[in-house]
Amino acid sequence: MIKKHKLYKSGKLLVTGIVLTAGIMVATGATTVHADTITNAKNTAIIDKGTTNSDVLVTDSSAPKGTTTQESLIADNDSNVSESKATDQVSTMPDQTLSVPTNQANTTPDNVSSSAPANQVTTSIDQNSGVSVNQATTATDNKSSNVSVDQTNTTSDRSVNTPTNQVAPAAAKDSNVITKKGWVNENGVKRYYVNNQLVVGQKKIDNYWYNFDKQGNYSVGLTNLSTKTVLYDNQGHMNYGYHWFNRGLMYFDTIDGHAVTGKRYYGNNKLEYYGSDFKQVRNNYVRTNAKTIYFFGANGDAVTGQRYYDNHKMEFYGNDHNQIRNNYVRTNASTIYFFGANGDAVKGERYYANSKMEFYGNDYNQVRNNYVRTGNTFYFMGQYGDAIKGFRTYGKRSNQVEYYGTNFKQLRNMSITVNSRKYSFGSNGDLIVANKPTYFSQLDSRWSSHKFNDYTMGQAGCVPTSIAMVLNGSYGMAVNPDNVRNVMNKISISSFGATGRDLVNTVKYYGRQVEQLSTATRTTQLLQQGVPVIFYVNVGGGMTHAITTFGYSNGATQVYDPFNREYYNGWYNINYISSKLSQDSADWNAGRPVFGIM
Structure with a gap:
């Protein structure tokens, strides 16, 4: 806005009038001003001073920020003009009373109060009202002037009649307003x-x-x-x-603070889970879909590896924390588990594929290369954990052959025919390869008079004769009692007859194995398998005697007595024979004097 300054005379003072090239309004006579006709009291104020040589003051809200819109001028004795600039809006003094004398322009410096005689018009100015008054009083730097006079108070909502030749004061801000911050x-x-x-x-x-x-x-x-x-x-x-809240542990994101729900990974692939209530799941399962089940432990971490629960049931969770179902888990070279449809480790028999069978022990480990017994049923699990069917050969002896049926069960005390050949299996499942012993008598004239140790075969040759029966008949060796006598004469350490140790050494000489049988139960088992057994028994009169037995039926076995069947002839109960064992200490020098010849 362009400003022009012009000097006017007013009494003895030279007054500089401000002519505003835009927006000059002139009114004549007394003017009634209504506050409710002003559209923007904070930005626009129109004040009428009078009809004769009147100055008109206009504030324009369109003036740029920092532009002067109202001036107070004082001409000093040196005719120098000082200019005081107001802000871009008319300052009002809320609830303050201003009184000035007529026909006089007063300029009030900072912190100075002015008083005037009575009969003045006093106007109470509200912050949002624009009014005309009968004298211009200008406050500098937002300070207020207080004048004590007889006053007439008028609110901004009423009409105010003002005499001519008056100028509206600039209202200052109330210094008592509290700013909240x-x-x-x-x-x-x-x-x-x-x-x-x-x-x-x-x-x-x-x-x-x-x-x-x-x-x-x-x-x-x-x-x-x-x-x-x-x-x-x-x-x-x-x-x-x-944070613990409402008896649950919650986790709040470290970036935006939101409460976490669902899975949360942390550390070295550790996993937690937070429910829809934001609480961490502990000691419970979480299923996120049909194929994914987790278990979260007492510390809130998802379990990996083996988990035992209830009555020693076992589950397994992989490195991804997911529970294993319908699948194998190998934890080391000798440990394999299988977990069923409910996630529990399998125990006992498991059938799969085309009627294949596996077996898992009480420790849930799959049995491989070993026998499994369930009641009176025996299985053998191969190197891949599958139960064996058909023949199975183990060891080097000819009788170390087993047979497992289509139901994977081992045959014991049974016979089968395969390719027109009959096979019989004993009570331990081994193939019976021994035939019946060939009966020989120690009293046979072909050798009865031949010397055996310090006596003759007829007198003391029961042990070499019993051994010859087994070697010749059961195992097909071309030997007779006299042949065995010659060998024993080189081995035996006894003077009369042969000790238990003499028997063991002689049988081994011929390449057969000897099992010393410590119990009647074991004796029965071997006889059931078709293994010939030699007993040292007491036959009365302080005399001991060796006999050969073979076969099994109803707890009994057939006895082959080398002393022309004088003491035993036919089938005898195994327990009865066991009760007649020799008491000679020399006969016991290899243990209980009952020997299985294989």
Whole structure:
């Protein structure tokens, strides 16, 4: 806006009038001003001074920021002009009373009060009202002038009649207005203000996030915001990380503080899970889909590896924390588990594929290369864990052959025919390869008079004769009692007859194995398998005697007595024979004097 200054005379003073090239308004006579006709009281004020040589003052809200819109001028004795500039709006002095004398322009310096005689018009100016008064009093730097006179108070909502030749004063801001900023304690409640405005919603203050409701109260505890749920402590600060709340552990994101739900990975592939209530799952299962099941332990971590529960049941969780179902797990070279449809490790028989069978022990480990007994049923599990069917050969002896049926069960005390050949299996499942012994008598004239140790075969040759029966008949060796006598004469350490150790050494000489049988039960088992057995028994009169037995039927075995069947002839109960064992210490020098010849 262009400003022009022109000097006018007013009494003895030279007054500089301000002519505003835009927006000059002139009115004549007394003017009635109504506050409700002003469209913007803060930005626009129109004041009428009079009809004769009147100065007209206009404030224009369109003036640029910092441009002077009102001036107070004083001409000093040196005719120098000082100019005081106001801001871009008319300052008003709310609830203050201003009184000035007529026909006089007063300029009030800072902190100076002016008094005037009576009979003046006093106008009470509201901040939002524009009025005409009968004298111009200008306040510099927003200071107020107080004048004590007889006054007439008029509010901004009434019409004010003012005499001519008066100028409206510039209203100053009230210095008593309280500015609210920052934390304010209001009746014991802390609220936060920014430039007199109450803060609501989310606000970051001193590096802490707060949330304020519509009344300005900050949130405490678990709080649902528009896009997330967060936790505020008792000071209203948003919390992060782990926090116990409502008897549950929750985790709040370290970036935006939202309460985590679902899976959360941390550390070295550790896994936690938080439910829809934001609480961490502990000591429980979580199924996220049809194929994914987790278990979270007492510390909230997902389990990996073996987990035992209830009555020693076992589950297994992989490195991805998922429970294994319908699949194998190998934990080392000798340990393999299988987990069923419910996730439990299998025990006992397991059938799969085309009627194949596996077996898992009480420790859930799959049995491989070993026997399994369930009651009176025997299985053998091969190197891949499958149960064997058909013939199985083990060891080097001809009788070390087993047979397993189509139901995987081992045949014991049974016979089968395969390719027109009959096979019989004993009580231990081994193939019976021994035939019946060939009966020989020690009293046979072909050798009865031949010397055996310090006596003859007829007198003391029962042991070499019994051995010859087995070697010749059961195992097909071309030997007779006299042949065996010649060998024993070189081995025996006895004077009369042969000790238990003599028998063992002689049988081994011929390449056969000897098992010393410590119990009647074991004796029965071998006889059931078709293994010939030699007993040292007491036949009365302090005399001991060796006999050969073979076969089994109803607890009995057939006896081959080398002394022309004088003491035993036919079938005898095994327990009865066992009760007649020799008591000679020399006969016991290899253990209980009952020997299985294989």
